[in-house]
Each structure stands twice: as structure tokens, then as C-alpha cells.
Amino acid sequence: MIPSPPVRAPQIGFLYLPPIRVQGYSIAGEETVVQVPELDVCFDIGRCPRMALTSRFxxxxxxxxxxxxxxxxxxxxxxxxxxxxxxxxxxxxxEQPIHSMMRAWVEIESQRTPYQVRSIEPDQEFELKNNIYLRAFDTVHTVPSLGYVIVERRSKLRPELVGLPQQRLVELKDEGQQITTTQEIPLVAYTGDTATGPHLDRSDVLGAKVLIIECTFMEDGHRGRASVGKHLHLDEVVELIDRSEAEAVVLIHLSRRTHIGIAREQLESAVPERLKDRVFLLMDNRSNRARYEQQDRDASE
Ligand SMILES: [Zn+2]
Ligand SMILES: [Zn+2]
Structure with a gap:
């Protein structure tokens, strides 16, 4: 007998949730990186797989x-x-520890790598691109932690002014009147690692079109472990999905001990029928591939 070849590199999870893609790798304790290419952002960076490089943030x-x-x-x-x-x-x-790390790399490599660090307070925002903002919110974990919501702001003509001639609108504006209102659309929410709490009941988290949520523990006997590690258990996640308005909920950060087949079964029994078609496991590559192939067929018809 000859020695076996090395283990294969992990496969990247991938979901197309029009108009965005959610892709990455997430196993508790091992690696978590979740990229939304359309918004130029990676939530966490894991071990920096190749695909993550294309996001500026x-x-x-x-x-x-x-x-x-x-x-x-x-x-x-x-x-x-x-x-x-x-x-x-x-x-x-x-912020300071990241500067220290990058300084240490200058010594290790004898060269300087350009980088930018922006610290953000809960409820502060950072502009990702035109009209698209990254907002932080406080979460509860064993170390300082944040969750994020990406919101889009659209400016709309005030309803009572719809239908007025352009000339009149210009006049109103020149008179100093506010002719538009701003509408805010939460596009994506990402919880990071967190225990449950009121921070998950925020309207921007529950109202996000795509909710990416950690679900470290799934089995009945693991509720205690979830609360000690300040993580979520499937029961809490299901309650949240029920309150959320998301078109898609992506579960990440499953424990390595939970085989994906078992996870699928747990979801099948815990998630009520009316919510099922909204819930996805990022790392369920088999189901996600089948779904994508169907999307591809539908699009080419
Ligand atoms: Zn983690
Ligand atoms: Zn953690």
C-alpha cells in the first residue's frame, strides 16, 4: 500500500440570492469568511482564501x-x-492591535505593506460606495464584537409632489423646500459570533433582505454549550427567522462536529414549513449547487 494523498482544500460555499452572491467558508473555530462581491465587502477574512482578495473592504x-x-x-x-x-x-x-500586528510584519518581512484600519463605534456608519453604508451594531460574544448591516439610502420625491412639472419642483427647491425624502433599505445583515439578545431584534437586522446569521449549535443537547461560548443555538435562530422579513436567511459557523447531513435534518425538523424555502446553509454545497444549476436553467429558458 502507498501513502494516501493530502486532504483536499475546503470547498467554498456559494449562494446566488438575486441580486447578490453570498460566498465563503464558515466552520466554527476553523475559519469564517463571508463575501458579498456586489457590495465590495467581506465579512471577516478567515484565512483569506483567494476569492476574498477582490473585496476592497x-x-x-x-x-x-x-x-x-x-x-x-x-x-x-x-x-x-x-x-x-x-x-x-x-x-x-x-484598531491598535491591528497596527501592532502590521508593524510586526514590517520587522518579519523587512518591507512595508500598505493597509487601512477604520474603527467603527456601534451605530456609526462607513460609506462603502455611493449611497451604500456599512453600519455596525453591538453584539455579545466572549471578546469585543460587532455585527453589521449594509444599508442603501434612496432619495425619493415626496409623495405629495409626484406628478408636478419639473419647473415647479425646481422653484420649490429654490424656495428652500425639501422636495425629497430618504428611504433606507437594509440589504444585508451579518451577526458575526454572538449570543442572543435585543441586538438581534433591531429593525435593520430583522428588516434586512438577506440575513447572515451564526448557528454554531444545532443538536438538542447543545444549548448549554451555545450559551457558555456566547453563540446561538438553532432554537434561537428559528425564533429569529420567524420575526425576520428576510427573503433569504443564510446560516453559517456550524460546529465541525455537526455533519452537514445531520444539519440538513435538524433544519428540516426545526424550521416551520412556511419558512423553509427562505433558509440556507452556506456550507451545504450539494443542495446549493443543485439550486444554482436550477437557477441557471431557469435563466436560460
Ligand atoms: Zn467564530
Ligand atoms: Zn468567536
């Missing part, structure tokens, strides 16, 4: 190694490949 939820390890590599590879300087958005308590 990394929204870091907290400093645990499985979420943050690839940060220096992310900055370095973007520089090496001639891309814009990468930016990490993080909890204020992580």
Missing part, C-alpha cells in the same frame, strides 16, 4: 483567529497584485 466582527487570521495576508496580496489598498473596518478595541 473587510468588516471584521471580532478578533478570534478563525475570523481574523488572514488579515495581514489580505493586505499583502492586494498590494502584491497591484490592487487598491485594502481597508479593514473593526471594533475600536482592535
Amino acid at each position: 473587510v468588516a471584521l466582527s471580532h478578533g478570534h483567529m478563525d475570523h481574523a487570521a488572514g488579515l495581514a495576508y489580505y493586505f499583502s496580496q492586494r498590494y502584491f497584485q497591484g490592487m487598491d489598498v485594502g481597508t479593514v473596518i473593526c471594533h475600536p478595541k482592535l
Whole structure:
């Protein structure tokens, strides 16, 4: 007998939730990186898989190694490949440690990698692109942590002015009247690692079109473990899905011990029928591939 070949690289999870893609890798304690290419953002960076490099922004939820390890590599590879300087958005308590880490790399490598760190307070916003903002919110974990909501602001003509001639609108504006109102649409919410609490009942979290939520523990006997590690259990997640208005809920951060087949079964029995077609497991590659192939067929018809 000859020795076996090395284990294969993990497969990246992928969901097309029109108009966005949610892709990445997320197993509790091992690696979490969840990218939305359309919004130029990665939630956490994991070990920085190749696909993550294309996002200009990394929204870091907290400093645990499985979420943050690839940060220096992310900055370095973007520089090496001639891309814009990468930016990490993080909890204020992580700003100095990230500078220290990057200083240490200057000593290790004898070269300086350009990077940007922007700390963000809960309920502060950071502009990702025109009219699209990343908003942080407080979460509850074993270390300082944040969740994020990406909101779009659209300016709309005030309803009572709809139908007025352009000339009249210009006049009103010149008179100093407010002719538009701003509508806010929460596009994506990302919880990071967190225990349950009122922070998950925020209207921007519950109102997000796509909700990406950690669900570390699924089995009945694991509720205690979830609360000790300040993580969510499937029971809490199901309650949240019920209150959420999301068109799609993506579960991430499953424990390595929970086989994906078991996870599928647990979901099948815990999620009420009326909610089922909205709930996805990021790492359920078999189901997600079948769904994508169907989407592809539907689109080409
Ligand atoms: Zn984690
Ligand atoms: Zn953690």
C-alpha cells in the first residue's frame, strides 16, 4: 500500500440570492469568511482564501483567529497584485492591535505593506460606495464584537409632489423646500459570533433582505454549550427567522462536529414549513449547487 494523498482544500460555499452572491467558508473555530462581491465587502477574512482578495473592504466582527487570521495576508496580496489598498473596518478595541500586528510584519518581512484600519463605534456608519453604508451594531460574544448591516439610502420625491412639472419642483427647491425624502433599505445583515439578545431584534437586522446569521449549535443537547461560548443555538435562530422579513436567511459557523447531513435534518425538523424555502446553509454545497444549476436553467429558458 502507498501513502494516501493530502486532504483536499475546503470547498467554498456559494449562494446566488438575486441580486447578490453570498460566498465563503464558515466552520466554527476553523475559519469564517463571508463575501458579498456586489457590495465590495467581506465579512471577516478567515484565512483569506483567494476569492476574498477582490473585496476592497473587510468588516471584521471580532478578533478570534478563525475570523481574523488572514488579515495581514489580505493586505499583502492586494498590494502584491497591484490592487487598491485594502481597508479593514473593526471594533475600536482592535484598531491598535491591528497596527501592532502590521508593524510586526514590517520587522518579519523587512518591507512595508500598505493597509487601512477604520474603527467603527456601534451605530456609526462607513460609506462603502455611493449611497451604500456599512453600519455596525453591538453584539455579545466572549471578546469585543460587532455585527453589521449594509444599508442603501434612496432619495425619493415626496409623495405629495409626484406628478408636478419639473419647473415647479425646481422653484420649490429654490424656495428652500425639501422636495425629497430618504428611504433606507437594509440589504444585508451579518451577526458575526454572538449570543442572543435585543441586538438581534433591531429593525435593520430583522428588516434586512438577506440575513447572515451564526448557528454554531444545532443538536438538542447543545444549548448549554451555545450559551457558555456566547453563540446561538438553532432554537434561537428559528425564533429569529420567524420575526425576520428576510427573503433569504443564510446560516453559517456550524460546529465541525455537526455533519452537514445531520444539519440538513435538524433544519428540516426545526424550521416551520412556511419558512423553509427562505433558509440556507452556506456550507451545504450539494443542495446549493443543485439550486444554482436550477437557477441557471431557469435563466436560460
Ligand atoms: Zn467564530
Ligand atoms: Zn468567536
